[in-house]
Amino acid sequence: MTSTAIGLPPLALDRLPAVTAALAERAAEHDRDATFPTEGFDHVHAAGLLTATVATRHGGPGAGLSDTVRILRALGAGDPAVALVTAMTLLVHAAEARTPAWPAASYAGLLAEAATGPALVNALRVEPELGSPVRGGLPATTARRDGDRWRLTGRKIYSTGAVGLSRLLVYARTDEDPARVGSFVVQAGTPGLSIEPTWNHLGLRASRSDDVILDGVPVALDETIGLAEPGPAPARPDPVIGAWGSLGLAALYLGVAGAARDWLTGFLHERTPTALGAPLATLPRFQSAVGEIEAALIGADTLVSALAAGVDAQDVEAAERAGVAKLLATRAAINAVEQAVALVGNHGLTLDNPLNRHYRDVLCSRVHTPQDDSVLAATGRSVLDRHPAAPRSPATKGN
Structure with a gap:
């Protein structure tokens, strides 16, 4: 645990599994009724997660992107709505830690409120x-x-x-x-x-x-x-700022996909068709399918975590690759949940099971900045700029 000088709740990453479980208990209810999960933020606040990225100069834990990715992955598995609002709050504090911009008295007031309860912020x-x-x-x-x-x-x-x-x-x-x-x-x-x-x-x-x-x-x-006054965008914007958003949100939706995988494996162990006389989990076809899902999620999780560690180590190249990592990770998350739904058929789409909710939630990953078309266009331009056209031989000129 990390102590704080201004009374913020200490950061307790060891409580993440318990917070995930607490959020999951009411996630279906809040989804069904479209109600704001107020009590969920009480759990997140009590574990010091809402203020994890407050700078040490303000008495906060000063958590880096690696810890933020870990937090948002866990919260996404419990209730992605709580995770998304938490992400927005963490990103605001992280930006202030990196480049102070708030009026001093205003930010001090926010932190004073955060010491006594959830103080959510969004742009x-x-x-x-x-x-x-x-x-x-x-x-x-x-x-x-x-x-x-x-x-x-x-x-x-x-x-x-x-x-x-x-x-x-x-x-x-x-x-x-x-x-x-x-x-x-x-x-x-x-x-x-x-x-x-x-x-x-x-x-x-x-x-x-x-x-x-x-x-x-x-x-x-x-x-x-x-x-x-508005002016032209900087020729080379700070990639670290974008990396926090890209990797944090990617982790959130990987958490959703992980929850879908966990439900799927439980279902396959429990489902025992009469004609088979054994759980579906014993069939090679289902084992291979789960293996495909897990392989994709391991790859995406590893990429996101590795780049987050690189950003914390001030590796500019890691920060510049964060947008591509978000694209790959969210595609992996969506595909994993889609495969889970396809495996179990009607059981995956019924409102009585959480898989349909995970599927609806993970699709939202596509709308967050940077969106796929922007990532691909920027990446393509970068590659083309680095690799100009090779000179043609005389035999090919004019063709």
């Missing part, structure tokens, strides 16, 4: 017209100067964990000329802030990724992060 960036800012464009959400404060007006969609967030980092533009763009720190319960329950998704239903409506929400003038 709200996606809008109906804009889509994801990663694809380019300026937000429609506007911050208007009003005396000694800003007034935020706009709508954010796909706001993961909105109903349970303590702090909302709202991506917006100012109404100045020229406009500045950045994140505005909004506390839950601020007047003018409301949540519209629009989330009616196939997977990760308990994440409550609802719409957030801002109607003149007041924010102190200094409660901003990275507020500046």
Whole structure:
């Protein structure tokens, strides 16, 4: 266990199996009812997992990416909705640990709250017209100067964990000329802030990724992060920041696939058709199929863990490969659960068994940044830039 100077709960990685089990107990209920798993975050908080990446200079454990991957894999196996909101919170703390950007008093207030209970944070960036800012464009959400404060007006969609967030980092533009763009720190319960329950998704239903409506929400003038005039993207963005998101989310969905594998193996041991007179687990066909699933998950787990360790060791190449690792890992996770469903037929799709939930949840891995098309295009450009066209021989010129 790691002690902390400001009263944060100590990080207890040895409690991960118990936390996974506790989350799994109510995951089906929250999925069925699309209810936010509030009690799940109490378990995560009590084990110090929500504040694992708080920097040591702030009295936190200062966990690296390797531990974060381990945490999110375990939580994903229990309840991926809890894992996803936890991931967003851990990534915010990790970014602040690497590159301080929060107003000092604001971050201190967040940590004080985190010392006594779950203090969830997420960056709200996606809008109906804009889509994801990663694809380019300026937000429609506007911050208007009003005396000694800003007034935020706009709508954010796909706001993961909105109903349970303590702090909302709202991506917006100012109404100045020229406009500045950045994140505005909004506390839950601020007047003018409301949540519209629009989330009616196939997977990760308990994440409550609802719409957030801002109607003149007041924010102190200094409660901003990275507020500046928009400019061209850096020629070489910091790959470490992206690696945390890519590998952390990959681990989360590998946790989902691991839970699906565990249910499958239990089913194969228990299912004994009358004509066979023995469990399905004794048949070579099922043994080989489970072996295929396990081989893919071992490969993906190993890749994600190895690159996370490389990032912690400041290996730039490891960080640059994180997007490809996310692509490979999430494909492996989806394929593993699909194979499990195919093996057991109707048993895998019935709502009485958890495999259908794991399948719906693991499909959500495709929507997170960086998405597959962006990863493949960037990787392809990099390869083509490194390997220019070879000079043609005289015999081939003109062909």
